[in-house]
Amino acid sequence: MANITTDTMEKRILSIENKEDAIVLRQKTAPFDFSRFTKKEITELVRAMRVTMKAASGIGLAANQIGLNLSLFVAKIDRKLHAVFNPKITRFSPDEDEMEEGCLSIPKKYGIVRRSTVIWLTGQNAQGQKIKVKHFGLLARVFQHEIDHLNGILFIDKAKEVYEGKRENGNAE
Ligand SMILES: [Zn+2]
Numbered sequence: 001m002a003n004i005t006t007d008t009m010e011k012r013i014l015s016i017e018n019k020e021d022a023i024v025l026r027q028k029t030a031p032f033d034f035s036r037f038t039k040k041e042i043t044e045l046v047r048a049m050r051v052t053m054k055a056a057s058g059i060g061l062a063a064n065q066i067g068l069n070l071s072l073f074v075a076k077i078d079r080k081l082h083a084v085f086n087p088k089i090t091r092f093s094p095d096e097d098e099m100e101e102g103c104l105s106i107p108k109k110y111g112i113v114r115r116s117t118v119i120w121l122t123g124q125n126a127q128g129q130k131i132k133v134k135h136f137g138l139l140a141r142v143f144q145h146e147i148d149h150l151n152g153i154l155f156i157d158k159a160k161e162v163y164e165g166k167r168e169n170g171n172a173e
Pocket residue numbers: 102103104105145149173
C-alpha cells in the first residue's frame with residue numbers, strides 16, 4: 001500500500017522561497033518502488049503531475065516539486081507526455097549549449113544554464129518496464145533539469161547568473 005494519497009487534482013508546487021519547501025526541494029528523492037503502488041495509483045499520480053504542470057504552464061515537473069519523495073518526473077514536449085521513473089543519465093555528450101531556464105519552484109527567476117546537448121538515459125516507464133533512450137535538444141535539456149530536481153539540484157546552482165524576469169523565450173520547468 002502506498003502511504004500517499006493520489007488523486008488527479010492539481011497540487012501545490014513547492015517554492016524555494018518557503019523554508020520547509022526548500023528542505024524538500026533540496027533532498028534527493030527515494031527510488032520509486034513499483035510494488036508499493038497499484039496501477040491505478042500510478043496512473044492517477046502521473047495524471048495529477050500532468051494537471052499540475054499544465055496549470056502552471058510548465059513543460060516539466062519532478063515529483064518532489066509537489067512534495068512527493070519519489071524518483072519520478074513528467075515532461076511535455078512537442079505535445080508528447082513523458083513520465084519517467086527512476087531515471088538515470090548514463091552518458092552526457094561533451095557537446096554543450098547554453099539556454100535560459102526557469103523553474104516552477106523558483107518564482108520569477110531565470111538564468112542561462114550550460115548543459116549537454118545529448119543524453120543517454122535509463123529508467124522505467126509507468127508500467128515499470130526498463131527503458132533506455134537517447135535524447136537531443138530541448139528534451140535532453142528538460143530531462144537534465146528534472147533529473148537534477150530528483151537529486152536536490154536546482155538550475156540556480158548551475159546558472160552563471162540568476163536574474164529576475166525572462167530575457168529569452170525560456171520555459172518553466
Ligand atoms: Zn525546475
